[in-house]
Amino acid sequence: MQIKKEKKEIVWQNSQVTGVDRQALLGYQSLVLWFTGFSGAGKSTLAFALERRLVTHGINCSVLDGDNVRHGLNRDLGFSPLDRSENIRRVAEVARLMIDAGLIVITSFISPYREDRAMARSIIGAEKFFEVYLSTALDICEQRDTKGLYRKARSGELPCFTGISSPYEAPEDAELSIDTSMRSVDACVEYLLQTVINHCSLK
Amino acid sequence: MQIKKEKKEIVWQNSQVTGVDRQALLGYQSLVLWFTGFSGAGKSTLAFALERRLVTHGINCSVLDGDNVRHGLNRDLGFSPLDRSENIRRVAEVARLMIDAGLIVITSFISPYREDRAMARSIIGAEKFFEVYLSTALDICEQRDTKGLYRKARSGELPCFTGISSPYEAPEDAELSIDTSMRSVDACVEYLLQTVINHCSLK
Numbered sequence: 001m002q003i004k005k006e007k008k009e010i011v012w013q014n015s016q017v018t019g020v021d022r023q024a025l026l027g028y029q030s031l032v033l034w035f036t037g038f039s040g041a042g043k044s045t046l047a048f049a050l051e052r053r054l055v056t057h058g059i060n061c062s063v064l065d066g067d068n069v070r071h072g073l074n075r076d077l078g079f080s081p082l083d084r085s086e087n088i089r090r091v092a093e094v095a096r097l098m099i100d101a102g103l104i105v106i107t108s109f110i111s112p113y114r115e116d117r118a119m120a121r122s123i124i125g126a127e128k129f130f131e132v133y134l135s136t137a138l139d140i141c142e143q144r145d146t147k148g149l150y151r152k153a154r155s156g157e158l159p160c161f162t163g164i165s166s167p168y169e170a171p172e173d174a175e176l177s178i179d180t181s182m183r184s185v186d187a188c189v190e191y192l193l194q195t196v197i198n199h200c201s202l203k
Numbered sequence: 204m205q206i207k208k209e210k211k212e213i214v215w216q217n218s219q220v221t222g223v224d225r226q227a228l229l230g231y232q233s234l235v236l237w238f239t240g241f242s243g244a245g246k247s248t249l250a251f252a253l254e255r256r257l258v259t260h261g262i263n264c265s266v267l268d269g270d271n272v273r274h275g276l277n278r279d280l281g282f283s284p285l286d287r288s289e290n291i292r293r294v295a296e297v298a299r300l301m302i303d304a305g306l307i308v309i310t311s312f313i314s315p316y317r318e319d320r321a322m323a324r325s326i327i328g329a330e331k332f333f334e335v336y337l338s339t340a341l342d343i344c345e346q347r348d349t350k351g352l353y354r355k356a357r358s359g360e361l362p363c364f365t366g367i368s369s370p371y372e373a374p375e376d377a378e379l380s381i382d383t384s385m386r387s388v389d390a391c392v393e394y395l396l397q398t399v400i401n402h403c404s405l406k
Contacts, residue, residue, distance in 0.1 A: 009352060009361060010270045013247045013311075016255040025258055044216045052219040055228055060263070062304035067213045072326070073296035093276035094297050101265035103304055108216075123275070149212060158212060 015100075022102035028059060028200040030099035032124050033192070036111045036171060037134030038163050039149055040141030042180035042188070046134070047108040049189045054104060057193065059200075061104035064091055069109075079160040085116050092120035099128050104196060112168040130199065132192070133174035138163045140181045218303075225305035231262060231403040233302035235327050236395070239314045239374060240337030241366050242352055243344030245383035245391070249337070250311040252392045257307060260396065262403075264307035267294055272312075282363040288319050295323035302331050307399060315371040333402065335395070336377035341366045343384045 023029050033050075035043040047063045054061045066087075070077065074090055077083040088111050095105045111117050121129040141163070142150040153161035160166040171177075176195065178188055226232050236253075238246040250266045257264045269290075273280065277293055280286040291314055298308045314320050324332045344366070345353040356364035363369040374380075379398065381391055 009350070009355070010273045011350060012274060013251065013268045013270050015266060016251050017258045021258055022263070025261065025263060048216065048219055055220045055224055058228065060225070060228060060305055062300065063218060064300065065216045067216050070213045071215060072299065073293055090276060090293075094300065096275065097265065097267065097297065098301065098304070101301070101306055102263055103306075147212070147214060152212070 019100075019102075023201075026060065026102045028104070030102050030104060030128065031196065031200050032095045032099055032105045032107060032129050033196070034095075034111070034117065034120060034124075034129060034131045035106065035108045035134055036117060036131065036174075037136060038138055038141040038168060039110060039161075040144045040146055041134035041136040042178075042185070043108040043110075043134055045185060046178075046180070046188055046192070047106045049185055050106055050192050053189050053193050054196065057197075059104055059196070060102075061106060062098055064095060064098075064105060064107045064109075066109040079166070081113070084111075084113065085119075088113075088116040088120055089123070092123040095120075096124050099124065104200065110162050110168070112162045112166065114169045114171070117171065130176070130195075131171055131174040133171045133177045134180055135170070135177045136180045138168075222303075222305075226404075229263065229305045231307070233305050233307060233331065234399065234403050235298045235302055235308045235310060235332050236399070237298075237314070237320065237323060237327075237332060237334045238309065238311050238337060239320060239334065239377075240339060241341055241344040241371060242313060242364075243347045243349055244337035244339040245381075245388070246311040246313075246337055248388060249381075249383070249391055249395070250309045252388055253309055253395050256392050256396050257399065262307055262399070263305075264309060265301055267298060267301075267308060267310045267312075269312040282369070284316070287314075287316065288322075291316075291319040291323055292326070295326040298323075299327050302327065307403065313365050313371070315365045315369065317372045317374070320374065333379070333398075334374055334377040336374045336380045337383055338373070338380045339383045341371075 037043055044065055051061050051063045074087050077087050091107055095107055098105045152158045153164040162168050240246055247268055254264050254266045277290050280290050294310060298310060301308045355361045356367040365371050
């Protein structure tokens with residue numbers, strides 16, 4: 001990526017609010033739950049169900065969803081490896097801004113490349129990055145085909161489709177793995193809620 | 204801007220948490236305070252002082268600062284009119300994601316073009332967009348020259364510098380105008396705090 005020459009004139013401005021101040025205000029520490037997995041693995045379903053559960057529990061949070069972000073911030077990006085990488089970079093930067101504001105952030109992106117997820121971990125900071133691998137097998141995701149995308153990918157209508165015509169590199173060291181074909185949505189959400197509660201030192 | 208072909212395959216995913224749910228959780232409505240004005244007009248100083256004041260008052264908020272965002276999300280952008288426009292577009296999209304999460308957002312960007320600020324208003328939604336024009340005169344900003352940038356711009360070292368070699372289009376319909384040469388930082392912050400309290404229906 002090109003870093004512009006004027007960069008040296010750009011001076012970091014410090015906030016007068018620390019992470020400790022935020023935690024005192026909100027009662028919990030911020031965190032990014034980074035969901036990764038095939039299309040149809042259950043990322044968006046779980047992300048939005050968990051958001052609902054967290055808010056009911058008094059915890060403010062935000063879902064950054066792949067499809068939604070591609071309608072807004074990343075509408076200029078496609079699905080080539082370079083564009084996928086830039087997609088993940090921008091989302092990681094936004095997640096970092098949000099955890100600085102004290103939010104629990106749930107990201108829902110296929111994020112198929114290990115290198116890109118490592119970049120996200122680095123941008124966000126390892127101590128705030130919690131990788132959740134939705135390990136639901138490809139054939140089950142294809143059977144579900146909730147959006148009809150696998151059918152289109154098989155017919156060649158959709159190029160660069162993860163699992164069919166584009167690779168998926170499974171995590172080797174995710175903080176959590178969930179196979180959504182083995183548990184109900186409610187069970188997954190309760191498990192994730194407890195994980196957030198344990199990890200974020202809620203009062 | 205190019206919108207990629209795969210766009211039609213991208214389906215908006217609805218959150219199960221409404222703005223009303225967020226307001227019930229937090230006790231206030233979200234809002235973007237969009238600061239605009241010359242370099243040296245006091246944008247970052249006021250933004251961070253207001254952030255500190257709001258958090259002390261129990262209101263969660265986030266500052267999106269021009270220099271900071273150019274270290275992260277927008278590090279690939281320079282200062283040409285096209286890059287400035289993309290800078291503002293991305294910041295407006297991030298601000299929208301943040302107000303959807305219930306935050307008060309304070310943006311601190313020169314944002315010199317009317318068209319770009321109108322774009323930001325449109326992305327964020329007019330009812331959540333509160334434009335704050337820091338109307339401090341150019342000669343006063345140049346006298347302050349806190350970062351030494353005007354000197355560099357006058358010597359030709361910095362191209363495309365707003366007010367010297369690049370235009371600034373003053374707002375015609377800002378929700379608020381503040382000349383920071385006429386009031387203390389504390390007075391400005393108190394005024395802005397009251398504005399947020401009145402506008403966001405705080406309990």
